[in-house]
Amino acid sequence: MLRDKKSWAVMAGVVLGVSTLTGVGTASADDYTCDKREFCLWENPYFNRGSQWDTYGFAQWNAREDGNYNNNKWRDKKVPAHDEVDVLDNEASSARNRTYCGVILWQHVGHGGARTTLYIDREKAFLEDENVGDNRASSHSFVC
Amino acid sequence: MKRHVLPVSALRGVALLSLFLSLAACTARTADDDGDGGARGNAAGGMPGTRPPLPLDPYSDQHDGLFHKTRLADDRLVRACMKQRGVPWNPPPVSRADADPPSRRYGVTEGADAQKSGYHPPVDPARERRNRYFLHELTARQKAALDGDKRHPGCRARATAAIHRGVPKKQTFLVFQLEAEALKKSARTPGVRAAKKAWSDCMRERGHHYPTPEAAALNKKWDLDSPRISGRERAVALADAACKQKTSLVRTWSRAEADVQRQLIRRYATELAAARQANETRRANVDRILTDDHGQP
Numbered sequence: 365m366l367r368d369k370k371s372w373a374v375m376a377g378v379v380l381g382v383s384t385l386t387g388v389g390t391a392s393a394d395d396y397t398c399d400k401r402e403f404c405l406w407e408n409p410y411f412n413r414g415s416q417w418d419t420y421g422f423a424q425w426n427a428r429e430d431g432n433y434n435n436n437k438w439r440d441k442k443v444p445a446h447d448e449v450d451v452l453d454n455e456a457s458s459a460r461n462r463t464y465c466g467v468i469l470w471q472h473v474g475h476g477g478a479r480t481t482l483y484i485d486r487e488k489a490f491l492e493d494e495n496v497g498d499n500r501a502s503s504h505s506f507v508c
Numbered sequence: 509m510k511r512h513v514l515p516v517s518a519l520r521g522v523a524l525l526s527l528f529l530s531l532a533a534c535t536a537r538t539a540d541d542d543g544d545g546g547a548r549g550n551a552a553g554g555m556p557g558t559r560p561p562l563p564l565d566p567y568s569d570q571h572d573g574l575f576h577k578t579r580l581a582d583d584r585l586v587r588a589c590m591k592q593r594g595v596p597w598n599p600p601p602v603s604r605a606d607a608d609p610p611s612r613r614y615g616v617t618e619g620a621d622a623q624k625s626g627y628h629p630p631v632d633p634a635r636e637r638r639n640r641y642f643l644h645e646l647t648a649r650q651k652a653a654l655d656g657d658k659r660h661p662g663c664r665a666r667a668t669a670a671i672h673r674g675v676p677k678k679q680t681f682l683v684f685q686l687e688a689e690a691l692k693k694s695a696r697t698p699g700v701r702a703a704k705k706a707w708s709d710c711m712r713e714r715g716h717h718y719p720t721p722e723a724a725a726l727n728k729k730w731d732l733d734s735p736r737i738s739g740r741e742r743a744v745a746l747a748d749a750a751c752k753q754k755t756s757l758v759r760t761w762s763r764a765e766a767d768v769q770r771q772l773i774r775r776y777a778t779e780l781a782a783a784r785q786a787n788e789t790r791r792a793n794v795d796r797i798l799t800d801d802h803g804q805p
Contacts, residue, residue, distance in 0.1 A: 466579070
């Protein structure tokens, strides 16, 4: 659901072909769009569309799995990276996969709990239903 | 987690719950009546933490091999397309372990998994090899063939279109949300809380002080971003798995979760029917692709 707070768009950029495994990367353009070969998460449902905050914030990784979203923060292009405070864990509300691989989203860190597959070039949004919650993802892995 | 909204409306289903308890017992007990708490590995490859079946499983995109079949179909289509375009293409095969993927739904539940991986995500070497090929080793020519252009769809898009023909591009995370909600809500039931207390007591007897299995898994000393697994992490994970088995925590938890899932299935029957239909449409596409002689849809 859209919250009464700043929305953050997150582009978890998975830049294929880059061989570094050094965490937050810089290879994708910081254009706040989900480009080809990127895996993207947004904090609000439906990709922040219709939100006045739809261009804010992103985070990106080079091509690597992430076993713990607690170690990542949502990005906002108006806020310097070192000032970011909002942690990704349990905050993603919609996702798009434009990589060459499937992405598995996990409920818990360490690839545990419930899981779902985000197939290639597919997008999914969480239901805006307070009875089931929309903030569930805590880690992801790839299946190529 | 910013907030969790209590599923208040779930209370409306309580009156009906008793009608489904017998069904719940039938389903939830299918896999763990042998008394191992459902914490055994699968017969095919001994992958960690294969869990008991749950009522939402038929709605999942992993049900009845669909996840693995989809990957095989995708692999077949892309190979055929790349060959047709004369582009060298030799990725490692799809991992057979993905036919029955490991699940740590209730955390680390098997000693072998704990010893090998601690609380780190389990690593499947075959999957890692294939991931590396796609994520790090593709040539510019291969990427161009996969990507295509505006006038000539790439091999990637062609395969995806064939597999998902008739499936809405925009889907919801409904099944994932419901499964996550059921897991979380069932953890708060008296039975599971008592089992976790017993687990904590068991851990304490072994020198590890954690109130819950989640607290043990989330110990910040385990650096999940690093491949290094400490001896301490392994020791705690081993004790964790042993105590889960000793206290039948997984069995208790899965039964409680099954009860919650049944309530959710009733409440979201219409939406779940759509999710199931999407899976069946994809399954039909995939079966057709896998039986086609030429690897073309």
